[in-house]
Amino acid sequence: MAVLTINGKKYDAAVDPETPLLWVLRDALGLTGTKYGCGIAQCGACTVHIDGVPTRSCAVPLEAVGDGKITTIEGLAANGMLHKVQKAWLDNDVPQCGYCQSGMIMAAAALLAEKPNPTDDDIDAAMTNICRCGTYQQVRAAIHAAARA
Amino acid sequence: MTAIASMDRRSFLVSAAAGGLSLGFGIPAGTAQVAGAVREINAWVVVHPDDRVVIRIARSEMGQGTLTGLAQLVAEELECDWSKVSTEFPTPGQNVARNRVWRNFSTGGSRGIRESHEYVRQGGAAARTMLVAAAAKRWNVPAGECTAANSVIRHAPSGRTLAYGAVAAEAAQLEAPAAVVLKDIKDWKIAGKGVKRLDTAEKLNGSLVYGLDLRLPNMLTATIRQCPVAGGKLKSFAGAKVAGMPGVRKVVAVDGNAVAVVADSYWQAHKAIEALPVDWDLGPGAKTSSATIDAMLKEGLTAENAFVGTRIGDAKTALAGAAKTVEAVYSYPYQNHAPMEPMNATALYTADRCEVWAPTQNGESALAAAAEAAELPVAKCDVHKMMLGGGFGRRGRSDYVRQAVLIAKQVPGVPVKLVWSREEDMMHCAFHPVTQCKLTGGFDAAGNLTGLHMRISGQSILASLAPQNMQNGMDPVVFQGLNAGGTEGQFGYDIPNLLVDHAMRNPHVLAGFWRGVNLNHNAIYVECFMDELARAAGIDPLEFRRRYLKPKHRAVLEAAAAGAGYGKAAPGVHHGLAQIMGFGSYVAACAEVSVTGGKLKIHRIVAATDPGVVVNPAQVERQVSGSFVYGLSAALHGECTVKDGVIEQTNFDTYPVLRMDEMPKVETILVPSGGFWGGVGEPTIGVAAPAVLNAIFAATGKRIRSLPVSKHDLRTV
Numbered sequence A: 001m002a003v004l005t006i007n008g009k010k011y012d013a014a015v016d017p018e019t020p021l022l023w024v025l026r027d028a029l030g031l032t033g034t035k036y037g038c039g040i041a042q043c044g045a046c047t048v049h050i051d052g053v054p055t056r057s058c059a060v061p062l063e064a065v066g067d068g069k070i071t072t073i074e075g076l077a078a079n080g081m082l083h084k085v086q087k088a089w090l091d092n093d094v095p096q097c098g099y100c101q102s103g104m105i106m107a108a109a110a111l112l113a114e115k116p117n118p119t120d121d122d123i124d125a126a127m128t129n130i131c132r133c134g135t136y137q138q139v140r141a142a143i144h145a146a147a148r149a
Numbered sequence B: 001m002t003a004i005a006s007m008d009r010r011s012f013l014v015s016a017a018a019g020g021l022s023l024g025f026g027i028p029a030g031t032a033q034v035a036g037a038v039r040e041i042n043a044w045v046v047v048h049p050d051d052r053v054v055i056r057i058a059r060s061e062m063g064q065g066t067l068t069g070l071a072q073l074v075a076e077e078l079e080c081d082w083s084k085v086s087t088e089f090p091t092p093g094q095n096v097a098r099n100r101v102w103r104n105f106s107t108g109g110s111r112g113i114r115e116s117h118e119y120v121r122q123g124g125a126a127a128r129t130m131l132v133a134a135a136a137k138r139w140n141v142p143a144g145e146c147t148a149a150n151s152v153i154r155h156a157p158s159g160r161t162l163a164y165g166a167v168a169a170e171a172a173q174l175e176a177p178a179a180v181v182l183k184d185i186k187d188w189k190i191a192g193k194g195v196k197r198l199d200t201a202e203k204l205n206g207s208l209v210y211g212l213d214l215r216l217p218n219m220l221t222a223t224i225r226q227c228p229v230a231g232g233k234l235k236s237f238a239g240a241k242v243a244g245m246p247g248v249r250k251v252v253a254v255d256g257n258a259v260a261v262v263a264d265s266y267w268q269a270h271k272a273i274e275a276l277p278v279d280w281d282l283g284p285g286a287k288t289s290s291a292t293i294d295a296m297l298k299e300g301l302t303a304e305n306a307f308v309g310t311r312i313g314d315a316k317t318a319l320a321g322a323a324k325t326v327e328a329v330y331s332y333p334y335q336n337h338a339p340m341e342p343m344n345a346t347a348l349y350t351a352d353r354c355e356v357w358a359p360t361q362n363g364e365s366a367l368a369a370a371a372e373a374a375e376l377p378v379a380k381c382d383v384h385k386m387m388l389g390g391g392f393g394r395r396g397r398s399d400y401v402r403q404a405v406l407i408a409k410q411v412p413g414v415p416v417k418l419v420w421s422r423e424e425d426m427m428h429c430a431f432h433p434v435t436q437c438k439l440t441g442g443f444d445a446a447g448n449l450t451g452l453h454m455r456i457s458g459q460s461i462l463a464s465l466a467p468q469n470m471q472n473g474m475d476p477v478v479f480q481g482l483n484a485g486g487t488e489g490q491f492g493y494d495i496p497n498l499l500v501d502h503a504m505r506n507p508h509v510l511a512g513f514w515r516g517v518n519l520n521h522n523a524i525y526v527e528c529f530m531d532e533l534a535r536a537a538g539i540d541p542l543e544f545r546r547r548y549l550k551p552k553h554r555a556v557l558e559a560a561a562a563g564a565g566y567g568k569a570a571p572g573v574h575h576g577l578a579q580i581m582g583f584g585s586y587v588a589a590c591a592e593v594s595v596t597g598g599k600l601k602i603h604r605i606v607a608a609t610d611p612g613v614v615v616n617p618a619q620v621e622r623q624v625s626g627s628f629v630y631g632l633s634a635a636l637h638g639e640c641t642v643k644d645g646v647i648e649q650t651n652f653d654t655y656p657v658l659r660m661d662e663m664p665k666v667e668t669i670l671v672p673s674g675g676f677w678g679g680v681g682e683p684t685i686g687v688a689a690p691a692v693l694n695a696i697f698a699a700t701g702k703r704i705r706s707l708p709v710s711k712h713d714l715r716t717v
Helices: A021-028 A084-091 A101-114 A120-126 A136-148 B019-023 B066-078 B092-097 B117-139 B164-173 B266-275 B290-301 B315-320 B363-374 B399-408 B422-427 B461-465 B519-537 B541-548 B551-564 B617-636 B683-700
Strands: A002-006 A009-013 A047-050 A053-056 A069-071 B040-042 B045-047 B053-056 B085-089 B146-149 B152-155 B160-163 B220-226 B233-237 B248-254 B258-263 B278-281 B307-312 B324-332 B344-350 B353-358 B381-385 B416-419 B435-443 B449-458 B497-504 B574-582 B585-596 B599-610 B665-670
Touching: A002 A021, A021 B266, A047 A101, A053 A101, A084 A101, A084 A136, A101 A120, A101 A136, A120 A136, A136 B617, B040 B117, B040 B164, B045 B117, B045 B164, B053 B066, B066 B085, B066 B117, B092 B363, B092 B381, B117 B146, B117 B152, B117 B160, B117 B164, B152 B164, B160 B164, B220 B266, B220 B399, B220 B422, B233 B248, B233 B258, B248 B266, B248 B399, B258 B266, B258 B399, B290 B324, B290 B435, B290 B449, B290 B497, B315 B435, B315 B449, B315 B497, B324 B519, B344 B363, B344 B399, B353 B363, B353 B399, B363 B381, B363 B399, B399 B416, B435 B519, B449 B519, B519 B541, B519 B574, B519 B683, B541 B551, B541 B574, B551 B574, B551 B585, B551 B599, B551 B665, B574 B683, B585 B683, B599 B617, B599 B683, B617 B665, B617 B683
Parallel strands: A002 A069, B053 B085, B220 B416, B353 B381, B449 B497, B599 B665
Antiparallel strands: A002 A009, A047 A053, A047 A069, B040 B045, B045 B053, B146 B152, B152 B160, B220 B258, B233 B278, B248 B258, B307 B497, B324 B435, B344 B353, B344 B416, B435 B449, B574 B585, B585 B599
16 A cells, blocks of 8 residues: 655555556545546646656556655645635636646646746746646736746 | 525525535535525525525536626626625526526527526516515615615615615515616626636635546446447447456446446546457448548539528629639638546436436536436436536537446446546547638629639538538538628628538538637638738738728727737738627637748737627636637647548647647737627637638748648747
8 A cells, every 4th residue: 555645644545556646646535636638648737746846647657656745736725825826826817617727736836936937938838738728828927927926 | 616406496495515415525514504594586596694695507617707707797787795696506407397497508609698698687687676675675665765786775765774685585585576677788887897707716726526526425437438430339348358357347338339347446447448358340430531531522612512501692603704713722620629628427327316417518408318318207317517627519419428327327326427538538529520612702804802602511510410400401500600691690791792602511520519610610711711812902901801891890800900000010020810700799810920940930819809798808808818729729730630430639649739838929809899799708719710821821922721730831839
């Protein structure tokens, strides 16, 4: 049985070690904020942080996680306070259907942790998540707003 | 957002715990009891004793913002405190039980607001009238002396006030007013304003439960594999080979054309279905390829027989006598909706009841599909509508609902969530139809455009999905944006002789309603060809169009051109124009592109929309910029091809879509002219591609007549 550290809590996951982290989170642990979009690390809907690194959890088998500390969308807000990315998303009314936004927000939070004042080119390079509703313009604006916050 | 459950006509108790919620939606314990004996004022409005207002939304929310817009319209007439408003979806079963009090649940064709604005506002106005009447009754004063604003009823002569919550129970007992007068739009305080969406907070922390996220006690998860060729059949499968795999509960046939594995978890089901040996009867469709479809459509371009959609004057005679003619052939490939949330539905079947939880654009057709698959009366079935992770027309079909019920029937008493893989989703869509178009335009000796013939050849959506709606074999939807008149999508140019006809050619691949529908290719055909005609006439494309455009069409085009500074582009930057009318709205775009060393950069698109009335300008702006992402995804990259009857693109690696780095700056101009209600979710998709294609021509002199652009030696990244 694997022991995972997710959002600062320990979880036991009694599943096949080859199971992608995405499905461990969603099916075994009930953390459904991390979304299934493609299963081949193309769309980014399943983005979580492992030791702070934005990672597409559909392509990471459970056995590869080791003792990496996982943060999911459910754990991004700390002490009841929205993360500045979530706050900027709220202020800019970013989501449409919202399905890709967990991954978008996790990718943006990782970008800002690495580059507190990203340029548009930085955003283009880091934000490769797919949004079919087409929220890119609002996502860009919200990342700049979060950087200023 | 919550779902609501059992309700009778007048004595409806809003018990938030009812129905699906009690099964474990993640509603905090205790919520159920809070409501107590709260009564609905009418079908649209519930007012709680603490003044919270719940507005019922019949249409589905899939990101387009209809939920918020409809709530604004009800709240406007209700005169309630917007900060106290939340929403809920009645179920289709409740709609049936209450004689369709919420009317149409179908959410497509950009119809959510434009086709229900009147009756939802009347619902809000009726509720306000009843609340005021209840207060007046309590005060024993004439209702005419009372006014309502911000959820408070005031009797000016005496200075007394009562909050909505205080009189809600009494108001609920009153008869509905026979008639109500709606507010003048100029007096709107909530509607017409760019208020924020009501459904954002739970999309930011992972707490919103989409269909795919539903968890019910003892739930099993199924995944499906369908015959790779549309129309093919399931011959046999070796279920025993995977029955022993971890978590596998059952392997079942579905509808004679698919097989499903039911397991404890998705990944277990997925591994098993990958390992499952299946034998298919691929059927006649297996002989089809993109090349055979192309040839089939080409033949239609010159075929003798065609359905006439629009005929003004005598185009053939005008063209035969023209001093100069111009001809071109365009084509548009299959596209996949590819909503981010793959198809899914959860069903719980027992011998006398069937419940479904589904992200659906059409709750009532989902209910009908569930009842048919369950072989139960509609009254013994219901569908709980979940938030949609994108719809774009795909979720107007109920194929996945039917499958979920057929699978659940084979595991009675246990809820089964059917989850399609992305690969199944990509291969088993009802695709954006494939069409070609031959256009012939004729000028007289003075250089006036006197005739135009558009021959469309290709697939009919209605023939695929709704043959009962065809008119003597004709699919009238084919002529979107090309109609001789009407309020839905009239052809924008006054040309004395116009003929638009359709040679229907239906390959075996299903065609479906894809955001923008037939407007997508029709706008390309008309607007790129108008550009060609302008160039042939030696006239600037804006000036050429202005000569022939009807006033409202011309006004939006001029607004877009002015907004973009048309004709004053910086060196190396080029403009392209397009206009169209669709879904009841007039739209136009001016795209600004540069092409350097084979690299296309779309810098900016300025889009103008005249939807008549704007309910929420901030959300319209988001629909417009989002529509360009959808339209440009298809125009730049999108193409579903067919080999041996099978769709070849199976995921986002082979069906690329627009990402952040290709996103142009979108500027939205709203020019509502009043007097009509048009849609906004779809029309601007139509102008995305032709504006960009015309700008590419301006930049390169190269006319692209087939999509995607990526096939034409142009890179975008």
